[in-house]
Amino acid sequence: xxxxxxxxxxxxxxxxxATFPFLYDMGKAAVPPPKPNIDTPEIQKMxxxxxxxTKSFMRAEHMVMLNDWRDFVVRDGDRLYTASDGHxxxxxxxxxxxxxxxxxxxxxxxxxxxMAVTPYCWDCHIAPKEEKT
Amino acid sequence: MSIxxxxxxxxxxxxxxxxxxxxxxxxxxKKSLLEASQVMPDPRALVAKRWGMVVDISKFKTExxxxxxxxxxxxxHNVPNVGTIKEEIKWIWKETYEHAFPGQxxxxxxxxxxxxxxxxxxxxxxxxxxxxxCPTKATFKRESDGIVMMDMHRCIGCRFCMAACxxxxxxxxxRDPRPFIDKEKENLEFPTRMKGVVEKCTFCYERxxxxxxxxxxxxxxxxxRKTGREPGLIFGDLEDPNSEVRKILSTRYSFxxxxxxxxxxxxxxxxx
Numbered sequence: 068x069x070x071x072x073x074x075x076x077x078x079x080x081x082x083x084x085a086t087f088p089f090l091y092d093m094g095k096a097a098v099p100p101p102k103p104n105i106d107t108p109e110i111q112k113m114x115x116x117x118x119x120x121t122k123s124f125m126r127a128e129h130m131v132m133l134n135d136w137r138d139f140v141v142r143d144g145d146r147l148y149t150a151s152d153g154h155x156x157x158x159x160x161x162x163x164x165x166x167x168x169x170x171x172x173x174x175x176x177x178x179x180x181x182m183a184v185t186p187y188c189w190d191c192h193i194a195p196k197e198e199k200t
Numbered sequence: 201m202s203i204x205x206x207x208x209x210x211x212x213x214x215x216x217x218x219x220x221x222x223x224x225x226x227x228x229x230k231k232s233l234l235e236a237s238q239v240m241p242d243p244r245a246l247v248a249k250r251w252g253m254v255v256d257i258s259k260f261k262t263e264x265x266x267x268x269x270x271x272x273x274x275x276x277h278n279v280p281n282v283g284t285i286k287e288e289i290k291w292i293w294k295e296t297y298e299h300a301f302p303g304q305x306x307x308x309x310x311x312x313x314x315x316x317x318x319x320x321x322x323x324x325x326x327x328x329x330x331x332x333x334c335p336t337k338a339t340f341k342r343e344s345d346g347i348v349m350m351d352m353h354r355c356i357g358c359r360f361c362m363a364a365c366x367x368x369x370x371x372x373x374x375r376d377p378r379p380f381i382d383k384e385k386e387n388l389e390f391p392t393r394m395k396g397v398v399e400k401c402t403f404c405y406e407r408x409x410x411x412x413x414x415x416x417x418x419x420x421x422x423x424x425r426k427t428g429r430e431p432g433l434i435f436g437d438l439e440d441p442n443s444e445v446r447k448i449l450s451t452r453y454s455f456x457x458x459x460x461x462x463x464x465x466x467x468x469x470x471x472x
Contacts, residue, residue, distance in 0.1 A: 141351045144344060145239040146409050158239065162389050190394035191352060193278075193386070 101181045104173035109166055118167075119150045130186070133160060161192045169195040244411035249439030250326070250346035250466065251403050253417070254448050255319050258472025259432030265423065266294050266319055269433060272419035273401070278392045280373075280380035289371040291401040292321040292416055300457060313471070319432070321416070322369040322401035323457060323465030324348045330361035330370065339398075346438075346466065347403045357396035366458050367465075370400045438466060 068074070110116055118125050125132075136158040139145045148158045157163050168174045171194045179186060260266055273279070273292045280289055294317040298305045305314065328348045330339050338354035339361055341347070362370045376395045390406065393399050404414035412418070417435040424431035436443035445468070448454075454468040 137353055139239045141349070141353070142340070143239075144241055144245075144342065144405070144409065146242045146245075147240050149238050149240070157242070161391060187394075191391040193388055193391060195388075 098181070101177040103175075103178055104170055105168070106173075107167060107169045109169060113167075119148070119154065119156050133164075133188075136160070160188060165195050170197060171195060172197060242409050242411075245409045246411055246413070248345050248437035248443075250437065251324065251408075252436065252438035252445050252466040252468065253321075253403075253414075254434040254436075254445050254454070254468045254470060256430075256432050256434065256448075256470050256472065257316060257318055258470070259424075259430055260317075260319065261429075265420075265432060266317065268419040268423050269319060269416040270294070272415040275385050276387050276390060276404075276407075276415045278377075278381050278387055278390055279399075280377035280392075281382070282375070282377070282380050287374045289373065289377065289399065291371075291399070292319060294318070295320045301455075302458075303460075318469065320367065320369070320457070321467065322348060322403075323367055323463065323467045324401075324403055325466065326464035327462060329364040329366065329461075329463060333360040333364040335360065342405075345408075347405055348400075349402055349405060350399060352391070352393060352397050352399070355397040357398065359398060361398055366461050366463065370398050372396075372398050 105116065120128075120132075136148065139148075140158050146158055148156045150156060165171065171189075270290075270292050274281075274290075277291060279291055282288060297309075297314055297316055297318060300318040300320050324347055326346065328339075328341055331341050331348060334340070335358060336354045336356055338351045338356070340349055340351065342349055357372065359372055362372060373393050373395050377393050381392060404412070407414060413421075413435055417431070417433045420431040420433040434444050434448060436445035438445060440446060448470065449468060452470045454470045456465045456468055459465065
């Protein structure tokens with residue numbers, strides 16, 4: 068093999084770089100999944116602490132729901148949402164969702180940061196005012 | 201076991217039908233899971249076939265009359281005050297006669313009219329050129345009431361609509377508008393805009409949905425009540441012969457901005 072030492076050195080460096088992230092993380096405890104905080108004054112006031120749909124549905128589908136809501140409100144002019152339990156809600160991120168979930172940094176951002184997603188809702192919609200802790 | 205051609209075709213056919221049936225049932229079930237609940241318009245909403253406005257410019261006597269309308273609008277919609285004319289963002293504003301009605305400035309026009317500022321806004325055209333050019337359908341005419349709407353979620357900031365609008369009713373956010381919005385007066389119930397989108401008057405669709413008249417009209421009526429005069433802005437359904445706007449239009453001489461372009465504007469002007 069001509070220039071064998073160069074090839075082998077190159078291979079060693081390549082394997083080192085390629086496996087570095089795995090080796091670096093080995094033995095470290097996984098980052099625990101975040102627990103979205105629902106401790107807000109508005110939610111504390113509720114007798115039964117529940118969102119407009121079930122927790123599992125909201126957890127998995129809230130982004131789809133918000134997209135649907137956006138189209139219903141802006142494009143069709145429909146503003147009232149009848150939930151599966153018969154309650155009616157105004158479809159509004161800023162005025163309905165965030166009224167209860169007034170802790171955006173603890174509720175929205177924690178999961179979104181964990182999942183490394185950056186939704187652009189807040190470029191336009193005004194986030195509720197939170198006291199800095 | 202051997203299988204003849206006929207048997208094979210039978211099995212293949214029936215399994216295809218079953219699979220298709222199963223697929224459609226499963227999508228139906230999935231859909232009902234997502235859309236089990238329904239949506240509807242707010243019963244409080246004001247409805248019309250086609251919203252329109254009459255601007256009675258003879259009722260605008262003082263600087264204050266113009267200011268209350270513009271300020272009310274810009275406050276409820278979080279319109280930033282950028283400070284330079286080039287990057288100015290405006291939904292309803294004051295314009296000179298020459299600029300608002302070019303081509304109609306006659307040589308010997310009375311100086312009062314020539315220098316009379318007119319209150320101008322988006323005309324909510326029946327045949328809106330901005331809608332025709334929008335490549336993403338971010339701006340569209342609502343079929344239900346003729347309002348020319350903006351869907352900020354879809355706007356890509358190409359500014360075709362600004363080039364198309366013959367009334368200059370559209371403004372572009374050249375920079376993040378947030379720092380230019382007065383934090384004290386911010387309306388927390390309405391979004392702001394972001395850098396790179398076009399905005400304009402939407403006839404307060406968010407207020408109409410709650411049963412309120414547009415902010416500028418409300419401000420004009422309030423001032424009129426205070427000063428004991430008649431309001432300069434009148435809002436109503438152009439398709440309803442008994443509406444306030446139609447009553448005024450049927451008794452007074454009215455004119456519109458650049459009607460020769462065929463956009464059929466929904467904002468009418470009267471000189472008293």
